[in-house]
Amino acid sequence: KAGVTQTPRYLIKTRGQQVTLSCSPISGHRSVSWYQQTPGQGLQFLFEYFSETQRNKGNFPGRFSGRQFSNSRSEMNVSTLELGDSALYLCASSLEGQPSDEQYFGPGTRLTVT
């Protein structure tokens, strides 16, 4: 079974631009979560989607948004990029989104904002 895939793998953007990242979960997984990883802040939860509905949201500004499609694929969007948004963005999927479910992570999208 194919793992979680994320596109693109690398991205360079300029301050003020917007960016859209894509995530395809493992087949059959219905929950998709997004995380931001930076050297200073570590791994921080952005949001989780289940059955096309945002179920949880972390402590990030409204510039960060996401959505999930009927096939469970998910996208996240960051508008008005800031230098501090440079990070590795990780997507993770789990089967039913139960608290006991382990999450399976994609390779990430490395975003650099200049």
Add this chain to the structure above:
Amino acid sequence: AQSVAQPEDQVNVAEGNPLTVKCTYSVSGNPYLFWYVQYPNRGLQFLLKYITGDNLVKGSYGFEAEFNKSQTSFHLKKPSALVSDSALYFCAVRDMANAGNMLTFGGGTRLMVKP
């Protein structure tokens, strides 16, 4: 609120020796606990989890972890380290009372296994 602490930024061990990577947690209810490993330029790989039951949990690649409720710890262990175990290890917790799917991660511990 839930939190995880990994008190060691780096752990050094010789190949063939046992290794321990420490993790302590804080939750208001009962915890679900997870260990993940991250290799360079890769996402996180799931190693093992504690849900309930036996306090000693066995996972992938020979790793195991011991849940200790009184010490609120979930240390990762392996009897004999390999050079290929060198990577960044993350402990994570989710409160059973949390209906959502938010994992809270520790800051990570870099494991260096020397030949």
